Amino acid sequence: MPNNLNQLIDKYNVSTPRYTSYPTVPCWNEAGFSTQGWIGQLKKNFYRDPTQGISIYIHLPFCESLCTYCGCNTRITKNHQVEEPYINALIQEWRLYRSILGNQALHIKEIHLGGGTPTFFAPENLRQLIAAVLEGNTLDENPSFSFEAHPANTSAAHLSMLYEVGFRRLSLGIQDFNPDVQRVINRKQTIEDVRGVMDQARSIGYTSINFDLIYGLPLQTLHSVFDTLMVALSMKPERISFYSYAHVPWIKPGQRYFTEQDLPVGKEKMDLYKLGKAMIVKAGYKEVGMDHYALPGDSLLLAAENGKLHRNFMGYTDNYTPLLIGLGVSSISDAWSAYAQNVKTVEEYYRLLNKEELPIMRGHLLSTDDEQSRRYILEMMCREKAILDKNDVYKNDKIHKRLLPLRADGLVRIKGDVVTATPKGKAFIRNVCTAFDEYLHHEETEASSVRFSQAV
Ligand code: SF4
Structure with missing residues (x-):
């Protein structure tokens, strides 16, 4: 178990999403x-x-x-x-x-x-x-x-x-x-x-x-x-x-x-x-x-x-x-239950608008499970605390298992269904959020192989 900050950095400085959305764009x-x-x-x-x-x-x-x-x-x-x-x-x-x-x-x-x-x-x-x-x-x-x-x-x-x-x-x-x-x-x-x-x-x-x-x-x-x-x-x-x-x-x-x-x-x-x-x-x-x-x-x-x-x-x-x-080009829209991203080049943007079409290149419709995971991630990113849904025992079990090493390293506290980032954990909040990210832990999704920027 890392017992000083340098060791924590070595352990947690890995490819990690910034979570401006959930699911993150590569998982749409x-x-x-x-x-x-x-x-x-x-x-x-x-x-x-x-x-x-x-x-x-x-x-x-x-x-x-x-x-x-x-x-x-x-x-x-x-x-x-x-x-x-x-x-x-x-x-x-x-x-x-x-x-x-x-x-x-x-x-x-x-x-x-x-x-x-x-x-x-x-x-x-x-x-x-x-x-x-x-x-x-x-x-x-x-x-x-x-x-x-x-x-x-x-x-x-x-x-x-x-x-x-x-x-x-x-x-x-x-x-x-x-x-x-x-x-x-x-x-x-x-x-x-x-x-x-x-x-x-x-x-x-x-x-x-x-x-x-x-x-x-x-x-x-x-x-x-x-x-x-x-x-x-x-x-x-x-x-x-x-x-x-x-x-x-x-x-x-x-x-x-x-x-x-x-x-x-x-x-x-x-x-x-x-x-x-x-x-x-x-x-x-x-x-x-x-x-x-x-x-x-x-x-x-x-x-x-x-x-x-x-x-x-x-x-x-x-x-x-x-x-x-x-x-505008590459902009992302959010209707809460769905995301849509515009095309990335100016030429393609003009081409689709000339046909009176929304210039959209991709998007994602959120499932109920996505919405639940997004809530946990938003709570953690905005309030450093996530309250898990008591009734979702299967998912909570997976999350608790993923959080165990973070808890052992003093980055989170877990009390029943409440997960709180500790003062030390605030610097690693993106890593904490990965515990709620179902796509990142799913072997067949692109996110489990995509390279994000380093957490630190
Ligand atoms: S090149 Fe990038 S960082 Fe520089 S002004 Fe343009 S958008 Fe901003």
């Missing part, structure tokens, strides 16, 4: 899925209560240059002629969904612009997009509109325009301030760039700014992470995401730009995590779920404290809706 049953089936599930869940509200994720895939660590679906180009056709296609896709849902006024709770680089698009193009999405719909009394901002190309015009149409939150992708790390990850933004965007956003009236920071990037050291966090914390963003670099070069060849020798791994990487987390917590932030931190009073933290935190394809949210519509 594509054979049992059809676009018509997806539409049926969407309508069923929408008409059950049309006032419950929807979230919208819009994927804007273009970037002017490739960051070598990138794990997103991107199209690298400096040609801004691509903007207009893509905006038109997004609006067309949205109109298809509106028509499927009877063209009645939708109750919009959340919009998130992700990418790619949303601020690759000119402010007027983004204005046209948001106007089309909002047209004929109603807004929640407390809507959450947010966007991902690249500090090097987010202008005052972007910030003003998005504020005018309702955006109050932005997430700045910083990752690391060290020039050597920035050079190798090909993402250059100065402290002044970030401070400039922060100051402009604050003076315009944005109320919530998140910093994305990553540990485990090539060439990072304890010194570089310390320096990055000192600067980041001095700017007092409301939220910080401090998450592990996912090294998956077999999926993202850009990550071969650096070698594995450049990467801090195992204990070295865990030390970066421990240092960063200690600094963030000492600065007054509280931990929210996995990898996220927020200042007291922040709505995400309040949701966590009130047991209202939720996790979906966009990450953690305090604005839960059972319907999430994803627009």
Whole structure:
């Protein structure tokens, strides 16, 4: 039995899903899925209560240059002629969904612009997009509109325009301030760039700014992470995401730009995590779920404290809706009882929309067993505690057996049907969740052989 942290890292630093969905995408049953089936599930869940509200994720895939660590679906180009056709296609896709849902006024709770680089698009193009999405719909009394901002190309015009149409939150992708790390990850933004965007956003009236920071990037050291966090914390963003670099070069060849020798791994990487987390917590932030931190009073933290935190394809949210519509290439939609993912290339996306078809490439209809396992995983990811269904003795027995080694290593406590992650187990929460993942333990599913990123 491992009795110190290094041994735990050696044991648990294995290929593990991040659980932004359950089942995870590689386990989706594509054979049992059809676009018509997806539409049926969407309508069923929408008409059950049309006032419950929807979230919208819009994927804007273009970037002017490739960051070598990138794990997103991107199209690298400096040609801004691509903007207009893509905006038109997004609006067309949205109109298809509106028509499927009877063209009645939708109750919009959340919009998130992700990418790619949303601020690759000119402010007027983004204005046209948001106007089309909002047209004929109603807004929640407390809507959450947010966007991902690249500090090097987010202008005052972007910030003003998005504020005018309702955006109050932005997430700045910083990752690391060290020039050597920035050079190798090909993402250059100065402290002044970030401070400039922060100051402009604050003076315009944005109320919530998140910093994305990553540990485990090539060439990072304890010194570089310390320096990055000192600067980041001095700017007092409301939220910080401090998450592990996912090294998956077999999926993202850009990550071969650096070698594995450049990467801090195992204990070295865990030390970066421990240092960063200690600094963030000492600065007054509280931990929210996995990898996220927020200042007291922040709505995400309040949701966590009130047991209202939720996790979906966009990450953690305090604005839960059972319907999430994803627009744009590679976006994933979630109708609670079904998932659907759009095609990944811009060309295929246009081709299907030109035929007035939803541009869907695959999906999954959840079984009752899937829904139960998802509940356990969501509870563990959001509340660090899962309450097993007493009546499902057979499944509970399997879960208990899988949890035994984690309990022996002090990562979970089990009391009857309640499984709780210990403070030590929080750093291994993804590993804990694998105990609830039926696909991962099924020899015949793809997930039992697929390579996810390492847990640590
Ligand atoms: S990390 Fe962001 S900005 Fe960089 S290539 Fe990927 S999507 Fe584009």
